[in-house]
Amino acid sequence: MKYxxxxxxxxxxxxxxxxxxxxxxxxxxxxxxxxxxIGKQIEDELLPKINTAFDCExxxxxxxFDIIDFKDNSKKKAVEVKGRRNPSTQYPTTIITCGKLTExxxxxxxxxxxxxxxVFTDKTKYIKIDKDNCEWDIKLTGTNHLPxxxxxxxxxxxxxxxxxxx
Numbered sequence: 512m513k514y515x516x517x518x519x520x521x522x523x524x525x526x527x528x529x530x531x532x533x534x535x536x537x538x539x540x541x542x543x544x545x546x547x548x549i550g551k552q553i554e555d556e557l558l559p560k561i562n563t564a565f566d567c568e569x570x571x572x573x574x575x576f577d578i579i580d581f582k583d584n585s586k587k588k589a590v591e592v593k594g595r596r597n598p599s600t601q602y603p604t605t606i607i608t609c610g611k612l613t614e615x616x617x618x619x620x621x622x623x624x625x626x627x628x629x630v631f632t633d634k635t636k637y638i639k640i641d642k643d644n645c646e647w648d649i650k651l652t653g654t655n656h657l658p659x660x661x662x663x664x665x666x667x668x669x670x671x672x673x674x675x676x677x
Contacts, residue, residue, distance in 0.1 A: 543654075553594035553630050554580055560635075561590055561628070564675035578614040579625070587623045591615070592630060599631040599664055606652055606659040615640045624677065629667060636667035639677070 554571070558581065562569055567588055569581035581590040591611055607627060615625040619642060628637045638644070647660040 550592075550594050554592045557592055557628060557630060557635065560670075560672040564670070564672040565590075565677070578611055579618070589615070589618055589623055589625045590628055591626070592628045595629055595631045597631065598633040599629075599636055599667075600633070602664065604648075604661040604663055605629050605667075606650070606661060608653070609649065609658045609660060612640070612645055612660055616642060616645070627662070628670065635670040636664070637670050638662065638667050 558569060558571075561567070561581065565583070565586070565588055567583040567586050569583050569588075569590060571577075571581050578591075579589045580592050582588070591607070593605070593607065595605065611627070615627070618625050619640065625640045626637050627640060628635060644666075645660070647662055649658050650661055651657065652659050
């Protein structure tokens with residue numbers, strides 16, 4: 512837990528140091544409805560597959576600022592889905608915002624299982640989050656240069672909804 516707090520504070524320092532840059536960029540950038548729609552379509556296509564794999568009835572919030580995409584409150588499972596416009600072999604890492612991992616770890620502390628799914632152009636991969644497997648490097652990246660964790664693609668598991676073990 513001490514390591515997680517240290518990593519969180521590092522990410523918080525990144526955010527604090529660049530908050531003024533983000534605020535200034537917010538006036539120049541507007542919400543990208545087009546990319547949000549693509550992401551929502553990817554999530555919608557994956558939803559029946561994760562419902563089958565987890566034997567769940569995941570529900571989503573249509574709040575564009577919701578941190579985790581799908582939740583099944585009765586089974587205490589949550590899934591975040593990230594669409595990628597590249598094959599799984601193109602880069603050694605994939606990214607997730609620090610806030611999503613923080614939310615996942617908070618849910619885990621209250622008894623939830625949390626998974627991150629990455630839908631690449633060639634396959635879908637996932638990782639079950641736990642407090643011991645998230646010691647990843649942090650980099651300022653993405654559209655708004657926010658701190659993101661760099662998750663090694665080699666640590667992700669190929670997803671097959673018909674042959675899935677939690």
